[in-house]
Amino acid sequence: MQRLHAGPAWVHCDTPYMAPPRPSPSTLTEDTPLSSDGLGSGKEKAKFMNFLSAIGRATLTFMEAAGHLALFTFTALAHCLRPPFYFRHIGRQMVEIGFYSLPVVGLTAVFTGMVLALQSYSGFSRFSAESAIATVVVLSITRELGPVLAGLMVAGRIGAAMAAELGTMRVTEQVDALTTLSTNPYKYLVVPRLIAGTTMLPILVLVADIIGVFGGYLVAVYRLGFNASSYINNTWQYLEFMDVVSGLVKAACFGFVISLMGCYHGYNSRGGAQGVGAATTNAVVSASILILVLNYLLTGIFFS
Amino acid sequence: MTMAPLELTQEMDVPKIALKGVKKFFGPKVVLDGIDLDVQRGESIVIIGGSGTGKSVLLKSILGIIQPDAGTIRIDGQDTTHIGGRERERAMAKFGMLFQGAALFDSLPVWENVAFGLIQGQRMARGEAKERAVATLGAVGLGPDVANLFPSELSGGMQKRVGLARAICTRPEIIFFDEPTTGLDPIMADVINDLIVKCVKDLGATALSITHDMASARKIADRIAMLYKGRLIWVGPVSAIDDSGNPYVDQFIHGRAEGPIQMQIRAF
Numbered sequence: 001m002q003r004l005h006a007g008p009a010w011v012h013c014d015t016p017y018m019a020p021p022r023p024s025p026s027t028l029t030e031d032t033p034l035s036s037d038g039l040g041s042g043k044e045k046a047k048f049m050n051f052l053s054a055i056g057r058a059t060l061t062f063m064e065a066a067g068h069l070a071l072f073t074f075t076a077l078a079h080c081l082r083p084p085f086y087f088r089h090i091g092r093q094m095v096e097i098g099f100y101s102l103p104v105v106g107l108t109a110v111f112t113g114m115v116l117a118l119q120s121y122s123g124f125s126r127f128s129a130e131s132a133i134a135t136v137v138v139l140s141i142t143r144e145l146g147p148v149l150a151g152l153m154v155a156g157r158i159g160a161a162m163a164a165e166l167g168t169m170r171v172t173e174q175v176d177a178l179t180t181l182s183t184n185p186y187k188y189l190v191v192p193r194l195i196a197g198t199t200m201l202p203i204l205v206l207v208a209d210i211i212g213v214f215g216g217y218l219v220a221v222y223r224l225g226f227n228a229s230s231y232i233n234n235t236w237q238y239l240e241f242m243d244v245v246s247g248l249v250k251a252a253c254f255g256f257v258i259s260l261m262g263c264y265h266g267y268n269s270r271g272g273a274q275g276v277g278a279a280t281t282n283a284v285v286s287a288s289i290l291i292l293v294l295n296y297l298l299t300g301i302f303f304s
Numbered sequence: 305m306t307m308a309p310l311e312l313t314q315e316m317d318v319p320k321i322a323l324k325g326v327k328k329f330f331g332p333k334v335v336l337d338g339i340d341l342d343v344q345r346g347e348s349i350v351i352i353g354g355s356g357t358g359k360s361v362l363l364k365s366i367l368g369i370i371q372p373d374a375g376t377i378r379i380d381g382q383d384t385t386h387i388g389g390r391e392r393e394r395a396m397a398k399f400g401m402l403f404q405g406a407a408l409f410d411s412l413p414v415w416e417n418v419a420f421g422l423i424q425g426q427r428m429a430r431g432e433a434k435e436r437a438v439a440t441l442g443a444v445g446l447g448p449d450v451a452n453l454f455p456s457e458l459s460g461g462m463q464k465r466v467g468l469a470r471a472i473c474t475r476p477e478i479i480f481f482d483e484p485t486t487g488l489d490p491i492m493a494d495v496i497n498d499l500i501v502k503c504v505k506d507l508g509a510t511a512l513s514i515t516h517d518m519a520s521a522r523k524i525a526d527r528i529a530m531l532y533k534g535r536l537i538w539v540g541p542v543s544a545i546d547d548s549g550n551p552y553v554d555q556f557i558h559g560r561a562e563g564p565i566q567m568q569i570r571a572f
Contacts, residue, residue, distance in 0.1 A: 084427070173407040176369050180401040180480075181470075182393050182425030 072264050076194055079186045086192055093196035097158050097255075098203055104157055105150045109208035112145050113137060113215025121224055133226075134234035137216035142239070142247045146208045147201075148295055151254035154201060155287040159262040162193055163283035166266025167276035175267070190267065193259045201255025202248040209244065246302040253298060254291050261287035318381040320345045320478060320510040321366060326375035328361055328534075335361045336372065337534035348504055348511040350521040350542075352556060353531035354565065359514040362531065363480055366512070367399060368392055379478070397425060400476035400509075402500075404483045406467035408455035414441070414466050415451035421474035440473045441466070443506075444499050461492035465499065472503050479504060481513035485520045497523040518557050530556065532565065 120136045166189060169175050178185045213235060220226040262283045269279035319342040328336040335358045343349050353359050364370040366377055368384060377385045384395050400421075408417050416423070418440055419433035428436075438448045444465045455463055464484065471479055484500060485493035497520050504511045504524075515521050521528055522542060529539040530553050538550045545557060555563030 086424075169409075172405055173403045174409055176364070176367075177401070177403055177407040177409070179369055180367060180396060180399055181421040181474075182396045183420070184393070188424070 068268075069264060072267070073260060076186055076190045076260070076263070079184065079191050080194065082187075084187065086188055089188065089192035090195050093192045094200050096161075097154065097196050098200035101154050101157055101200075101204055102207065104153050105204050105208050106211050108149050108153050109141070109146065109212035110215035110218075112149055113141060113212035113217075114219045116140055116145070116212075117216040117219040117224070121220075130224075130226075131234060133220060133224075134216070134231050135238045137220075138213050138235045138239050139243060141212035141216070142209045142243045144247075144295075144299075146205050146212055147247045147250040147254060148291065150205050150208045151201065151251065151258065151291045151295075152288055154204065154255070155258045155261075155291060156284055158197070159258045159283045159287045160280045162259065162262025163266035163269070163280045164276055166263060167269035167279040170267060170269050171272055171275060185267075190263045193263055194256060197255040197259030198252050199255070201258070202251040205247060205251035206244075209247065242302070246298075249302075250295060250298050253294055257290045257294060258287045261290065319343055319378075320347070320380060321512065322376075322378040322381075323366070324376045324378075326362070326365060326372045326377060328358070328365060328370065328372050334534050336365070338375070339531075339534075339536055341529060341536060341539070343510055343512060345510055346508055348501075348513070348524055348526045349529060350513045350515060350525035350527070351529045351531055351536075352516060352518070352521055353514075354516060354556070357531045358534045359531055360482065363482060363512070363514055367401065367480065368395065397474070398477045399480065400471035400474060400478070401480040402464070402467045402471045402482065402484055404486055406455070406460075406463040408463055408466055408470070410455050412454075413451065414453050414455060414458070417455065417466060418451075418469045418473050420470060425474065437469070437473060440469045443472070443503065444469045445495075461488050461495070464488065464492075464496055468496070468499055468503065472507060472509075475507060476509060478510045478512065479507075481511065481515070481524075483515050483517070484513060484524075485515065485517045490519075493517065493520060494523075500524050516556075518559075 116137050117133060120133050121130060124130055124132055124136070166175075169189070175185045175189070178188055217228075217231055217235075220231050221228045265279040265283040265286070266276075269275045321341070321343040323339050323341045326336055326339040327334070339362060341349075351359055351362065361370060365372045366379075368387075372385060375385070376383055379395055379398065382395070384392070387395065408414075409420065412420070415434050415437040419428075419430075419437035422428040422433040422436060423430060434451070438451050441448070441451060446462070446465055446469070450458070450462070450466075455466065458466065468484075471481075481500060484496050488496060500511070500513075501524055503509075511524070513521075513524060522545070525542045527539065528542050528545050529536050530550070531537075532552055538548055538553045540548060545553065548554065551564050555565050
């Protein structure tokens with residue numbers, strides 16, 4: 001029993017559940033006699049309750065975090081629709097996210113396209129389906145690899161930067177200073193980043209699509225000896241409008257998630273340099289995982 | 305417990321800031337335990353107290369950054385304890401604040417920091433706001449050449465001055481000072497104290513400061529209140545601080561290790 005009370009204050013609320021003394025069968029062996037208050041063997045029961053309270057604690061923490069995030073998202077979205085709008089800041093964030101991420105995203109895309117062409121060649125040449133390479137490259141890039149890889153790269157670049165910037169502003173009281181200067185920190189800090197992230201990532205991904213397909217083209221034509229015009233022709237032949245659009249919709253969602261995670265973790269960071277470090281890590285990790293999960297869900301929606 | 309001089313309370317009908325029974329808990333820990341305090345128009349009150357006695361929490365409660373769990377906070381007679389949104393922003397327009405670490409926005413040049421409240425809060429044109437900012441920088445003893453520097457290029461004392469300029473640029477009715485002299489050398493601390501006194505007098509503003517620097521408190525205060533364990537244990541005019549007859553106040557102003565006050569370990 002003793003160990004139960006070592007937890008945080010709310011663990012004490014578990015105690016009432018132990019009140020009706022119903023020892024589990026395992027504790028009712030002959031060498032564990034019931035104690036005078038009928039609570040059964042203290043040690044085993046405490047172990048069991050410890051286990052339960054650990055589950056409860058984890059669940060409560062998760063629910064609390066989910067509720068907190070939902071409130072944050074709702075507040076931020078509500079502020080997206082209400083003036084004043086800080087167009088200067090939206091523009092600055094758009095340049096930061098859209099323009100300065102181009103080299104990273106472009107490099108990722110071109111090498112992905114090149115590898116894709118090589119790999120699918122080594123696979124497809126086994127059953128003489130080399131002509132499908134162009135189609136495989138363009139579909140993989142537009143539907144899947146463009147948005148996901150660009151999203152992950154931007155999560156590392158932008159999500160971390162947002163969390164670190166907002167986190168530092170939080171721990172140096174700059175966020176409070178905004179409030180005292182009649183400026184809502186959600187409107188001034190969070191909304192521009194959300195808008196810029198959601199609008200810029202599709203554009204980045206569109207560029208990444210083109211660069212990725214170009215990478216595949218380079219390898220196919222100059223390394224694998226494909227005919228340039230027939231490769232381009234094959235690329236266009238089976239490409240549908242929806243392939244590109246579904247990728248761009250994904251990208252918009254990923255952009256929103258990246259900005260949201262960066263802002264959420266930065267805005268709620270606590271306790272100095274270590275807190276900012278933790279916020280940065282959490283922003284990148286949670287954004288990356290959410291991108292992968294969302295990717296499946298969105299693909300499922302577009303697939304049906 | 306000594307109360308405010310009676311004639312002062314009768315002279316003015318509505319206090320600028322009125323706290324009644326303000327309480328705040330962080331979990332099981334009581335941070336503010338029923339604070340009653342009236343601050344009159346144009347008065348400068350300094351709240352002293354050791355680290356972790358709830359000074360910052362009290363300040364943030366009045367500012368509306370932290371919501372108290374009980375009690376009321378009135379500004380100009382208006383209850384601002386639980387207001388939000390536009391009403392809160394309107395109440396905020398009356399406030400200016402100098403933060404402990406100056407809390408300047410490091411992505412903006414000095415003049416934009418100073419003019420921030422004018423540009424973002426009052427939607428003033430940038431050119432006009434810059435003129436006002438440079439004039440305000442002059443009022444705190446900084447030349448126009450500082451205006452285009454970034455906060456990271458300034459020394460701590462200069463940052464404090466810029467923070468002060470930012471706090472007074474919108475001509476607020478109430479100015480808060482959060483440990484204005486912490487981390488400054490004695491000369492710069494005195495410069496800041498002089499500037500605070502001058503700026504508050506010039507604006508005719510009400511000032512509420514928190515500090516544990518007694519030299520600073522004596523210089524800028526009309527009245528001093530001592531906070532200990534979430535309660536105001538002594539309130540009185542600055543002239544009465546030396547013979548308060550309160551052992552806690554005596555220990556604090558003389559900075560003695562021995563006495564009734566035990567050091568707080570945790571921040572909250």
